[in-house]
Amino acid sequence: xxxxxxxxxxxxxxxxxxxxxxxxxxxxxxxxxxxxxxxxxxxxxxxxxxxxxxxxxxxxxxxxxxxxxxxxxxxxxxxxxxxxxxxxxxxxxxxxxxxxxxxxxxxxxxxxxxxxxxxxxxxxxxxxxxxxxxxxxxxxxxxxxxxxxxxxxxxxxxxxxxxxxxxxxxxxxxxxxxxxxxxxxxxxxxxxxxxxxxxxxxxxxxxxxxxxxxxxxxxxxxxxxxxxxxxxxxxxxxxxxxxxxxxxxxxxxxxxxxxxxxxxxxxxxxxxxxxxxxxxxxxxxx
Amino acid sequence: xxxxxxxxxxxxxxxxxxxxxxxxxxxxxxxxxxxxxxxxxxxxxxxxxxxxxxxxxxx
Numbered sequence: 001x002x003x004x005x006x007x008x009x010x011x012x013x014x015x016x017x018x019x020x021x022x023x024x025x026x027x028x029x030x031x032x033x034x035x036x037x038x039x040x041x042x043x044x045x046x047x048x049x050x051x052x053x054x055x056x057x058x059x060x061x062x063x064x065x066x067x068x069x070x071x072x073x074x075x076x077x078x079x080x081x082x083x084x085x086x087x088x089x090x091x092x093x094x095x096x097x098x099x100x101x102x103x104x105x106x107x108x109x110x111x112x113x114x115x116x117x118x119x120x121x122x123x124x125x126x127x128x129x130x131x132x133x134x135x136x137x138x139x140x141x142x143x144x145x146x147x148x149x150x151x152x153x154x155x156x157x158x159x160x161x162x163x164x165x166x167x168x169x170x171x172x173x174x175x176x177x178x179x180x181x182x183x184x185x186x187x188x189x190x191x192x193x194x195x196x197x198x199x200x201x202x203x204x205x206x207x208x209x210x211x212x213x214x215x216x217x218x219x220x221x222x223x224x225x226x227x228x229x230x231x232x233x234x235x236x237x238x239x240x241x242x243x244x245x246x247x248x249x250x251x252x253x254x255x256x257x258x259x260x261x262x263x264x265x266x267x268x269x270x271x272x273x274x275x276x277x278x279x280x281x282x283x284x285x286x
Numbered sequence: 287x288x289x290x291x292x293x294x295x296x297x298x299x300x301x302x303x304x305x306x307x308x309x310x311x312x313x314x315x316x317x318x319x320x321x322x323x324x325x326x327x328x329x330x331x332x333x334x335x336x337x338x339x340x341x342x343x344x345x
Contacts, residue, residue, distance in 0.1 A: 010322065010337070011309035019307075033309055061342040089342075136344035208344060239345060256345040 002281045003028045003051030007067065009035050009058045013262040014273070018055060021273040027281060034058050039070040052284040054078045055237075055276070057258060061089050061136065064258060077283055080236035080257055087233045088257035091169055092133045094233060101232035103225065104251045106243075108171045114158050117168035121150045129171045130154075134164055137208035143173060174251060176243045180205045181216050181250070183226035183240040184261055186275045187282065190226045192261070192268040193218050207263040215267045225250050237276055289331045295319040302331045311336050 004022050008015045008031060015031065022029035030051060037048070054076050058064030065085045068078045080088075087093050098105040109124065111117035121128055121144060130153060132140040144150040157165045183193045192215075199210030207213060216222070226240040229252040239259035242250045261272045290299045291312075298316035302323065306312065310323050312333065321333035 008309055010311055011307055015309070016307060031307070031309070059343050060340050061344075063342075134342065136342065139341070258345050260345050 001026075001028050002053070002284050003030070004277065004280050005029070005051040005054045006031045007034045007037075007050075007054055007056050007058060007064075009033065009060055009063055012059070012260070013265075014260055015057050017261075017265065017273040018057070018276060021271070022277045025274065025277055027277055029277075034063060034067050037067065037070075039067075039074065043070075043074060045075045048074065048076075050076060052077070053280045055280055056080065056085070059258070061085075061134070061258070065089060079280055079283060080238070081234060084234035084236050084238075085257045088238070088255050090133055091131055091135075091254065092167065094255055095169075097232045098229060098252055098255075101228065103229045103232050104248065106171045106174055106251055106253055108169060111168040111170065113166065114154050114168075117170065118150060118154055120168070120170055121154075122147055124170070124172075126150075127173045129173050130157075131169045131171060132165065133167050133169050138204035138206040141204055143203055171253075174243045174253075175246045178205075179214075179244075180253070181222065181242040181244070182213075182264065183218075183222065183242065184259055184264055184272055185226050185230040185238045185240055186272075187235070187237075187279045188227060189275065190218050190223045191272050191275045192264050192270045193222055193226070194264045194267055196263070207260070211263075213263040213267045221250060225252060229255055237279060289329055291321075291331050291333050293317060293319055294321075294333070294335070300333070302326070302333075306331075 019031050056064050056068050068082045071078050095108045109120050111120050127145045130142045142153050179195045179197045184191045195214045195216045196205040196211040198205045205211045229240045230238045233255045239256035241254040242252050245251050288301045293314040296317040300314050308323050313320050320336035322336040324332040324334040
């Protein structure tokens with residue numbers, strides 16, 4: 001019988017749902033706190049009772065990413081792969097992967113110093129969006145509406161301790177309705193798509209920012225694009241985020257590596273955790 | 287049945303739902319302190335202070 005190991009650092013709705021679903025499907029599952037694991041260069045796979053496949057569900061991006069690297073070193077199959085996590089965890093690398101694979105994505109400019117960032121921003125014009133290249137739940141994402149605000153935000157970024165703050169990711173603002181679309185891709189299947197509406201007085205649509213979920217139809221265009229975007233970053237279990245550009249149609253702006261699906265589950269009848277467990281079992285058999 | 291655990295910060299009672307599992311976060315209703323369920327067996331629940339939300343948390 002296939003054994004699935006769910007690695008967490010904080011148990012949320014998603015990890016509980018995955019564990020319960022595995023049990024209902026008769027798949028042997030265990031749930032392991034990643035914070036308790038220690039791995040060395042001498043470690044062997046047999047020293048760790050982590051089953052046949054690991055679902056990496058750490059809420060901390062770097063903890064999940066580097067733990068995945070160690071588990072792959074030991075020979076474990078991990079969903080998602082290290083390379084996928086590395087790509088999706090960095091907006092700059094994701095944009096390059098999407099563009100390279102001809103996935104429609106917002107025009108994005110990269111600058112590597114405050115002066116060139118401001119020059120790029122002022123030359124392109126307003127409104128424009130400045131995002132941190134690493135970050136989640138919409139943190140640090142700013143719509144810049146004039147030159148004065150842009151200077152202040154760039155100055156703030158310069159004062160930040162993180163060297164990544166000095167890498168500037170400047171993206172066109174898409175003329176979209178007050179919502180985006182989150183597609184949950186599992187392998188070669190789009191399990192669910194939801195609209196995420198911005199909360200009141202909020203521009204970002206993240207559910208973590210109070211965004212509200214509503215079921216979205218899985219059209220052929222959406223399905224093809226979500227699968228193409230997922231493939232571009234290396235595939236697996238992913239959250240592909242799209243915007244509806246009023247002229248260009250669907251545009252992918254982000255792909256999430258450790259996809260949260262609490263919001264999607266509240267509006268979708270599709271069995272999201274079930275599809276993920278089935279996929280994990282399938283990966284073992286490959 | 288909910289188990290009650292004393293908040294290490296303010297002494298208030300924190301209710302731990304019956305279906306809560308190890309690793310889940312519970313919050314003190316009085317002071318807002320977050321705790322991770324360290325272990326849970328029958329009617330005995332142990333809590334430890336939860337990690338602070340990191341900059342790299344989430345998706």
